[in-house]
Amino acid sequence: MPDTAILLEVLVIVVKVSVICGILFGLPLPLTWLERKVAGHIQVRLGPWRVGPHGVLQPFADMVKLLIKEDIVPDRADKFLFKLAPLLSMIPAFLVFVAIPFGEKFAIPFIGNEITLYISDMNVGILYILAIGGLGIYGMILGGWASNSKYSLLGGLRSSAQMISYEVSMSFAAIGVVMLTDSLNLLEMVRSQSGSFLDWNIFYLPVGPVWFVIFMISALAEINRIPFDLPEDEGTLAAGFHTEYSGMRFSFFMLAEYVAMVTIAVLTVVMFLGGWNPPLDISIFHLVPPIFWFLGKVVLFIYFFMWLRFTLPRYRYDQLMAIGWKVLIPLSLVTILVTGLMKI
């Protein structure tokens, strides 16, 4: 018979995991709404408006539509892989959140117990995130391959080439942050950035901004968003790797994509923008709970990704490869050298 302390700990972890899963499953609803609203307003129109006030219930209508749609599996497709692919792309996107910290210890009011705002405090958190995040690509390749369609296959091939080339520079950017903070632990990274905004890694001159730019560009390519959304290039590939998917299987891919976007926003905030530290070390800012600073920064980045999406056109495939291999990787090698020299 295990004692109550262990049972309580297990219970707390189960509750935390289910809360995070619930939030992540629910996230695409507000995010699709926000994306369509941002698209609408950037194009001087309104976006969703009819369903609910300001169209806030539109995602629910979309969800109902996706749920009652026919689930089509192409005749000559590899049935097993076709059904496996959406799960393979969705599960790693969720798994990443095991290692992501949302804040320090937090005392529950009225009970007095302290809980931590992270599921697991891994001492190699950043490695875990990069490794698991890289698994999501299997879903895309398999989805494109198993569909038995030219568009899907080309989309899958493109995504594999793109993600492999950009994974390198993204990992280099992570290495840069590891060098700046002397730790692979995400909590330690945030702690080392406490203080005013000048202590954040992005303002670690001169290499901080460079690492930030490298990380942003390769992360955008990694999560397949415009200007690097070549795997699902509507103009040439219909819908890329998910051309043959419909209904809920398609929405799994969408879910994975949105969760990946949130992951990247959270990682950027943790690695470069001081996590839950307020921008200035003054007492008024410390009155706001740290989680709100964290969420505020994340929302800002999510908005930034959407803003970018409706500003930039899509890169050509050779341009994409040239940016990855000829600009970002040499630049990150040079920046590693500079960072190393600064750290001596």
Added chain:
Amino acid sequence: MSNGPSRIAEFIKKALFVDFVKGLSITLKYNVSRSITLKYPDEEKWVPDRRFRGLHTLNKDENGRELCVACELCAKVCPTKCITVIPMEDDTGRGIADRVAKVWKVELARCMFCGYCEDACPTRALRLGRDYELACLDLSCAVKEKDELLRPQSIPETIQGGFIVRSRFERTPEGIKVVPDLRMQKKRNL
């Protein structure tokens, strides 16, 4: 190399994302600017200018007598032959003359709203008005008879027009209607 400095400038521009920031600031400006969407039929409706050519209307003079003298000029000039006029004698003072229209009807399905009929009208009885919601489910409402056309239209002649007003969307058993709020507290231009 003659183009050396310009290439360096180009490189610096690229490295500092100058064009990129320019593009982002333009889209941000649009993002916070007011949307131009006309929320018709839910909340807003366009009130046309006076010169707008919508549904026909037959006018009366200040004593309430029909101005139409059934001269049939509108029917003659109509390029699509959609107007039918049958005159009759009537000295009860219904019209301004003894000759009034017994039948005056227009087939809207054929009308192309060219406005020749109102130009031809010698007594200014016929005008193309400002009602433009003419859709219906069958052809029965595409023929407008005299009684209906003699009724005043929803937007009085005193209103200048050419702007958008708030409106109310009404769903009744007879059909749907978009009623503009003509007090014009919240009007905006197109």
